Amino acid sequence: MTQAKDDPLAMRISRVLAERIIAGALAPGARLRQGPIAEEFGASHMPVREAxxxxxxxxxxxxxxxxxxxxxxxxQAEVKEVAEMRAALEVLALRHxxxxxxxxxxxxxxxxxxxxxxxxxxxxxxxxNRLFHRTLLAPCAMPRLLRTIDDLQAASARFLFSGWRAEWEAPTDRDHRAILAALRAGNVDLAALVLGRHVQWIGPRGQDQAGRPAGRRAGP
Amino acid sequence: MTQAKDDPLAMRISRVLAERIIAGALAPGARLRQGPIAEEFGASHMPVREAxxxxxxxxxxxxxxxxxxxxxxxxQAEVKEVAEMRAALEVLALRHxxxxxxxxxxxxxxxxxxxxxxxxxxxxxxxxNRLFHRTLLAPCAMPRLLRTIDDLQAASARFLFSGWRAEWEAPTDRDHRAILAALRAGNVDLAALVLGRHVQWIGPRGQDQAGRPAGRRAGP
DNA sequence: GAATCAAAAATTATCGATAATATTGAAAGG
DNA sequence: CCTTTCAATATTATCGATAATTTTTGATTC
Incomplete structure (x- = not known):
């Protein structure tokens, strides 16, 4: 799906572990021991440590x-932190x-x-969802910014999966459509505004029930 | 100066190398070979690779x-990218x-x-300068944000050193004082505005002479 | 004289083993 | 019965050596 298997072992291992963490197969706080992981991948300690x-x-x-x-x-504080960083950086990327x-x-x-x-x-x-954001932001041609956003998206996805694993119905994504409409109309400011809010939307349930994002500075 | 020497060897090595890169002792594009570096630190390849x-x-x-x-x-594009990321994130941090x-x-x-x-x-x-920013932003208590800002500051410092190594006179930092004045007056919006511009200030010389930052959205 | 190919040298990536440190559990003491 | 101490165990951090690639070098050909 992602990339060929000719890049360093450490990269492959880190990708697999990242998937597991994001998907929730590895619970928060769980210890990752280099021995068993090395054995699982048929590798030695070195690539595991690099991963x-x-x-x-x-x-x-x-x-x-x-x-x-x-x-x-x-x-919840960390999730909010990531959401706000994403908002700030994705808006920047979108403007460019x-x-x-x-x-x-x-x-x-x-x-x-x-x-x-x-x-x-x-x-x-x-x-x-990730593809939507990536497609829209990639043309900014700012590699470091895009890399940082990717990492933040991964962290966001973790939270998403943790909350929604079971009950799920695809919501019609009004925000995405509003962003596209604004961009088609040439209204970048509006698109950026909606994107900023959209990214900070935490969903119906946080760790506690206070789902309202805090960085919401503009009206609804 | 930074931290004791009881943390992993890889950490110490990465710190020293980072200092050299930031200070310009290691030129852009220079290859870092693990063999010689391992030998220099009296270490093996593993910690060097981790660094x-x-x-x-x-x-x-x-x-x-x-x-x-x-x-x-x-x-110049990369420097600008870093400056704009810093602006976006430091403003976020300051607001918190x-x-x-x-x-x-x-x-x-x-x-x-x-x-x-x-x-x-x-x-x-x-x-x-770094201490100023850190002092002001640390109370936001967002560890991931602060870590990211630190990395961006390091990248900025690289650029600073590359341009100014020789001729140097300490400029009175009007921006810093304006930010402090605004904060003392309780005007967070103004402080954030000035900080955002301040961070994007590229200095009198870029790679070429176009020193004007591009993200400058508000007037002077 | 420039371009090409092949062996040689250098370098990266990885392994298996060792030393140092943390964790655990049981025994002793309060 | 709970806390503390100490040894057995498990795990991390590191090393020295090996395998797999890449880069160089040097002749060789067009």
């Missing part, structure tokens, strides 16, 4: 020296991408939105 | 599989920190500004 460092930089695990790594927990958005790109983003509407489970919806 | 991964996540080196790592270059800013914290930030004014060289000025 750990990569996961650490993505914020998916926390590492205490001499004490190993464990899956990063996410309190806007001048480069062609008709074809907007159509592709709309197609991604449609795919999300028809998604049968959270995973499919999340993938479509 | 590389860490530097990679900070954006200080780029790694091509099977081909080693090299010091990341920075075009503002409610927690005490008189003592503001005084400490002012002291950092004074130290910067009296700095004799770029390094000292940069350290004071």
């Amino acid at each position: 750990f460092r990569r996961l650490e930089s993505q914020g998916l695990v926390v590492s205490e020296p001499r004490r190993g790594v464990r899956v990063a927990g996410f309190s 991408a806007a001048p480069h958005l062609t008709r074809a790109i907007l159509d592709a983003a709309e197609e991604a939105t449609r795919a999300g509407d028809h998604a049968g489970d959270v995973e499919a919806w999340e993938e479509a | 590389f991964r860490r530097l990679e996540s900070q954006g200080l080196v780029v790694s091509e599989p099977r081909r080693g790592v090299r010091v990341a270059g920075f075009s 920190a503002a409610p927690h800013l005490t008189r003592a914290i503001l005084d400490a930030a002012e002291e950092a500004t004074r130290a910067g004014d009296h700095a004799g060289d770029v390094e000292a000025w940069e350290e004071a």
Whole structure:
């Protein structure tokens, strides 16, 4: 799905572990021991450790020296933090991408939105959602910004999966459509405003029931 | 200066290498070979490789599989990218920190500004500048955000050093004082506005002479 | 003289083993 | 019965060596 298997072992291991953490197969706080993981992948400790460092930089695990790594927990505060960082950075990316958005790109983003509407489970919806954002923001051509946004999206997806694993129905994504409409009309400011709010939408249930995002500065 | 020497060897190595890259001792594009570096630190390859991964996540080196790592270059576009990310994220951090800013914290930030004014060289000025920002933003209590900002500051410092190594005179930092004044007056919006512009200030010389930052959306 | 190919040298990626440190559990003491 | 201490065990951090690639070098040909 992602990339060929000719890149370093550490990369493959980190990808698999990241998937597991995001999907919730590895619970927050769970210790990741290098021995068993190395054995599972038929590798030695070195690639596993490199994978750990990569996961650490993505914020998916926390590492205490001499004490190993464990899956990063996410309190409501942390989820909010990630959401607000995403909002700030995706708005920035969108403003830079806007001048480069062609008709074809907007159509592709709309197609991604449609795919999300028809998604049968959270995973499919999340993938479509990610594709929407990526399609719209990639033309900003700011690699470091895009990398950071990707990591934040991964963290967001974790939260999404944790809350919704079972009961799921694909919601028609009004925000996505509003963003596209604004962009088609050339109203970048409006698109950025909606995107900023959209990204901070935490969903119907947080750790507690206070689902209202805090960074909401503009009206509804 | 930073931390004791009881944390993993990889951490110490990455710190030293980071300092060298930021200070310009290692030129952009220069290859970092694990053999010589391991030998220099009296270590084996493993910690060196871990240090590389860490530097990679900070954006200080780029790694091509099977081909080693090299010091990341920075075009004017990349410098601008970092500056705009910093602006977006530092403004976010400041808005969250503002409610927690005490008189003592503001005084400490002012002291950092004074130290910067009296700095004799770029390094000292940069350290004071970093301290100013850190003092003001740390109370936001958003660890991931602060970590990201730190990495971006490091990238900024690289650029600063590259341009100013020789001719240097400490400039009185009007922006810092304006930010503090606004905060003391309780005008968070103004402080955020000035901070956002301040961070994007590229200095009198870029790679080419077009020093005007592009993200400048509000008037002077 | 420039381009090409092939062996040689260098370098990265990985492994298996060792040393250092943390964790655990049981025994002793209060 | 709970707390503390100490050894047995488990795990991390690190090393030295090996395998797999890439880069160089040097002749060789057009």
